[in-house]
Amino acid sequence: MQNERPFDLLNKVLGQQVMVRLKNKESIRGRLVSFDMHMNLVLENAEELNDGELKAKIGTILLRGGNIIFVSPA
Amino acid sequence: MQNERPFDLLNKVLGQQVMVRLKNKESIRGRLVSFDMHMNLVLENAEELNDGELKAKIGTILLRGGNIIFVSPA
Amino acid sequence: MQNERPFDLLNKVLGQQVMVRLKNKESIRGRLVSFDMHMNLVLENAEELNDGELKAKIGTILLRGGNIIFVSPA
Amino acid sequence: MQNERPFDLLNKVLGQQVMVRLKNKESIRGRLVSFDMHMNLVLENAEELNDGELKAKIGTILLRGGNIIFVSPA
Amino acid sequence: MQNERPFDLLNKVLGQQVMVRLKNKESIRGRLVSFDMHMNLVLENAEELNDGELKAKIGTILLRGGNIIFVSPA
Amino acid sequence: MQNERPFDLLNKVLGQQVMVRLKNKESIRGRLVSFDMHMNLVLENAEELNDGELKAKIGTILLRGGNIIFVSPA
Amino acid sequence: MQNERPFDLLNKVLGQQVMVRLKNKESIRGRLVSFDMHMNLVLENAEELNDGELKAKIGTILLRGGNIIFVSPA
Numbered sequence: 001m002q003n004e005r006p007f008d009l010l011n012k013v014l015g016q017q018v019m020v021r022l023k024n025k026e027s028i029r030g031r032l033v034s035f036d037m038h039m040n041l042v043l044e045n046a047e048e049l050n051d052g053e054l055k056a057k058i059g060t061i062l063l064r065g066g067n068i069i070f071v072s073p074a
Numbered sequence: 075m076q077n078e079r080p081f082d083l084l085n086k087v088l089g090q091q092v093m094v095r096l097k098n099k100e101s102i103r104g105r106l107v108s109f110d111m112h113m114n115l116v117l118e119n120a121e122e123l124n125d126g127e128l129k130a131k132i133g134t135i136l137l138r139g140g141n142i143i144f145v146s147p148a
Numbered sequence: 149m150q151n152e153r154p155f156d157l158l159n160k161v162l163g164q165q166v167m168v169r170l171k172n173k174e175s176i177r178g179r180l181v182s183f184d185m186h187m188n189l190v191l192e193n194a195e196e197l198n199d200g201e202l203k204a205k206i207g208t209i210l211l212r213g214g215n216i217i218f219v220s221p222a
Numbered sequence: 223m224q225n226e227r228p229f230d231l232l233n234k235v236l237g238q239q240v241m242v243r244l245k246n247k248e249s250i251r252g253r254l255v256s257f258d259m260h261m262n263l264v265l266e267n268a269e270e271l272n273d274g275e276l277k278a279k280i281g282t283i284l285l286r287g288g289n290i291i292f293v294s295p296a
Numbered sequence: 297m298q299n300e301r302p303f304d305l306l307n308k309v310l311g312q313q314v315m316v317r318l319k320n321k322e323s324i325r326g327r328l329v330s331f332d333m334h335m336n337l338v339l340e341n342a343e344e345l346n347d348g349e350l351k352a353k354i355g356t357i358l359l360r361g362g363n364i365i366f367v368s369p370a
Numbered sequence: 371m372q373n374e375r376p377f378d379l380l381n382k383v384l385g386q387q388v389m390v391r392l393k394n395k396e397s398i399r400g401r402l403v404s405f406d407m408h409m410n411l412v413l414e415n416a417e418e419l420n421d422g423e424l425k426a427k428i429g430t431i432l433l434r435g436g437n438i439i440f441v442s443p444a
Numbered sequence: 445m446q447n448e449r450p451f452d453l454l455n456k457v458l459g460q461q462v463m464v465r466l467k468n469k470e471s472i473r474g475r476l477v478s479f480d481m482h483m484n485l486v487l488e489n490a491e492e493l494n495d496g497e498l499k500a501k502i503g504t505i506l507l508r509g510g511n512i513i514f515v516s517p518a
Binding site for chain 3: 287
């Protein structure tokens with residue numbers, strides 16, 4: 001029997017750097033500020049990456065959960 | 075434990091310029107007038123951008139939340 | 149704190165000309181007759197546009213909200 | 223304030239010829255027999271059109287609302 | 297005012313041959329055994345067709361409603 | 371009036387070999403161990419097929435219902 | 445009559461190595477730490493595979509259930 005639920009991971013990494021992979025093949029890296037039950041996320045100091053290379057600095061960003069493939073502590 | 079929720083960001087930037095990235099790869103930039111829980115947004119003085127270049131001036135626009143990848147203060 | 153909600157825009161432009169961008173890259177322009185909470189819309193004197201050029205006159209049309217990217221007063 | 227709702231159009235054209243545009247770019251034309259709140263439609267004497275040309279006669283058909291882009295009296 | 301609803305058509309053709317068009321452009325033809333409110337269907341003696349030509353005999357099949365574009369008595 | 375519902379087919383073939391066609395054009399064949407109302411399925415001794423040819427042996431597998439086009443006793 | 449439900453498989457393999465196939469054709473392999481009713485999963489020591497070859501080591505990862513095609517004990 002599990003003691004944890006998947007969203008516990010988001011709680012643990014609040015305030016830390018995460019990597020978010022999107023359905024459109026881009027990745028966004030930034031500091032996780034908040035999340036909700038739809039996996040909508042706000043990141044600070046966010047950067048857009050393409051194949052691991054920096055494409056653009058975005059600053060603060062609200063990401064829709066529906067476009068996310070995975071979230072991983074960076 | 076988080077004190078904020080992702081939609082708080084939208085509240086903070088009401089009346090300010092935001093950049094919205096859409097699933098069809100276009101971006102819309104404009105002044106955020108209103109939003110709802112589906113992330114439907116109304117922008118004023120909206121402009122359509124393609125790869126960062128101005129493609130068209132649209133004026134006032136109601137964007138369906140379901141097509142949004144992210145929203146960022148511009 | 150916002151005083152408006154996104155659908156207020158649809159209420160304001162009832163009876164007026166709107167431009168609707170669809171997911172299939174087409175646009176429909178016409179007079180907004182009615183809408184509902186799913187953003188289903190009825191337009192009168194509707195015209196189908198492709199890259200801004202008139203493609204076909206459609207007359208009255210019921211558009212499914214789920215295919216809409218944005219609505220803008222034309 | 224609007225007095226009508228989008229589905230009123232379907233009620234008005236019951237028994238009449240309608241054109242239905244589908245997400246897969248095909249169109250179906252036929253006499254509207256019934257509809258429900260999901261925009262599922264039954265058409266009689268339905269014909270499948272491709273770029274306005276008759277592709278096949280289908281007869282009676284039940285169309286899933288989820289694939290519909292728009293419905294228009296023909 | 298309509299007296300019928302779209303799913304009445306499925307009730308009428310229970311036990312009869314139907315043609316089902318799927319989103320992946322294939323068609324399945326077979327005898328309709330049962331359906332539910334999601335338009336999930338069971339067909340018997342089902343055959344897979346491609347551009348009207350027989351591609352494979354499948355026998356009994358449970359089709360997910362979500363992939364269906366239309367159902368038509370064959 | 372129908373006496374059966376589509377999911378009855380899954381009940382009948384529990385413990386038997388089934389073929390599952392997925393949206394990504396692959397097929398999975400295996401012994402049906404369990405299912406739920408979302409058409410999530412567990413298969414044992416599952417094999418991945420491509421155009422009818424064995425591509426890989428997978429063993430036990432939990433398939434998400436949302437990706438399934440059809441299920442058929444094999 | 446079935447005694448099991450599909451999600452029982454996830455319970456059985458908690459703490460063990462699983463292979464997850466995603467809609468974007470990638471696979472993720474790792475130790476299953478937790479799951480929820482949407483099939484959201486947390487994996488530890490996760491690795492991204494492409495056609496069976498190691499593409500990247502990701503560490504801990506939260507996978508959105510909606511992108512999953514299947515989960516299999518590895």
